[in-house]
Amino acid sequence: MAASSLADISERCHKIAQSYLQIKEPSSPIIRETQDAIKLTQRLVLNDIFPRWSPFNGEISFSYNGGKDCQVLLIIYLGCLWEYYKSNTNLKQFPLDTLKAVFIDQYQTFHTLEQFVEFTKKRYYLSLYESDRNHNKSLSMPEAFHRYLVDHPETKAIVVGIRYADPFAQDLKPIQRTDEGWPDFLRLQPLLHWKLSCIWSFLLYSGEPICGIYGVGFSSLGDISHTLPNPHLSKKKALPLFYEWEISHRGKGVVNCSPLSSQDSHFQNDEYFPGWYLLDDSLERCGRVKKH
Template sequence: MTANSVCQHQQVARVNGVTKAGTFAEPRGAMQRTLPHICFELRAKIDAFLAEQTDDHVLRNVQNQVTMSMGVIEEALRRYGFNHLSLSYNGGKDCLVLLVLIMACLPAYASSLPSPSLGPATTDTAAATTAPEETATSPTAPSSRLQAIYIVSSDPFAEVEEFVAESTKQYHLDLKRYALPMRPALEAYLKDRPAIKAIFLGTRRTDPHGEFLKHFDPTDEGWPQFIRVHPVIDWHYVEIWAFIRRLQIPFCELYNRGFTSLGGVSNTRPNPALAVGGDTSKFRPAYELRDDDEERLGRD
């Protein structure tokens, strides 16, 4: 895929200047991009964003948050190693931001290791058909997929399931899916993947039980034992959305319908703070909410 074809595809996939939620389809006849391509593209986008000079205080805060979070991710990679890390992923906005940041950190981590621990991707089915200009210019990148766990709600939204499936393919995740409560799901996952030592979580301080968490925390007594890594713990709601929209990252369609925190069908509804003129059948998109304290008004 040439740079021009990528740009043409991105233009088609945008609505009102923002990447259409849930849009992952490649141009007709194109092969899925390789993992190194994804990682380096995201790193380039983030580097360009961090280099921006802006008077917008929210974007300046996001730039600071990105720098801090990537430092935490890089520290986790140094402490535990790529093959001993996983991501808790459910398609929500917070873990989506975290996923993008992790992907952007992988090229530098891979290039810091002696060959052949990590090298050019050869396990992806699309690798053999990668365009010459991509392989010629791609530095070292991880050949292994990022491990991830998806703990499914007892009554998941079809839109969430679709987005998780699409984004798992897009970002080449090695995703294990468990339709179990959280504790038995984690027990089953660590049994299936005993090498896992730490799991990245998209928890923020305004989430339940998030107030006193640090960047690195062991699990509580009585729970499966691993280190919880919280790179985005100090991000605010508006910063999450500012990052997603600035970098034009596809997101779950439910956020366009006024949902601000995604759970299951039975306990999640559009956020009443986003109702248009008091009409409970029309809602503004999630990224128009401003107050952290109103984020979970749509959750029972």
């Protein structure tokens, strides 16, 4: 059932994270590793981020593109927001109706992903700034964020769901300023230490809807003209499913994939396993075609 408010979905996300942390006898080492990853992310958000930039007054924004990583971070972040609210005895009521977020609709992305962003914007009560689809597709990321900050000058820090395994990310820090060539703000990156397998374990356990493109052989979602199903997910070779327990723990046993848009229906196939069959971080982007 859909949540009735940001407070409601935040409380629900808090329960998801806490119930994952309470799994007693994990069926796989991935679960134990994911529990540690959640705890570190929660510590960064609650101890290092919220005391410095209030999550309640517009100083923080959340960068969201509907991908699995920022969705995992969003669930944990909303749970932290609930915990932070509960620990603040001055607050009689949950102080926000929506969460400030930003989506740079930069490339020709999958229509299914755009629909998923629209759907989850409502599900998670995001007040989502979307860079102009018709005019600004050619803007670079730094230019797009420059425009965002002109429109939202109160923003001091932006949450990013980037991980060490992403390209050029190995030296990033959980909290750091932007680089030269970018508008000046703080990047908040509390998901850096997460492995691909932890992302899937938590997301599949959560029972939350996930973007349908992952269901048809994609492990990472880039520009539509440069992203193919990942060859390492080909059914020519049998692959084991590592998350059977996570998928079935609520008795449902099905993954809640968003429907493929009619424009993406040609991606439906029987030749590839879903994205969560891939375990190795270094193979996540093997479905990308090199740009020339």
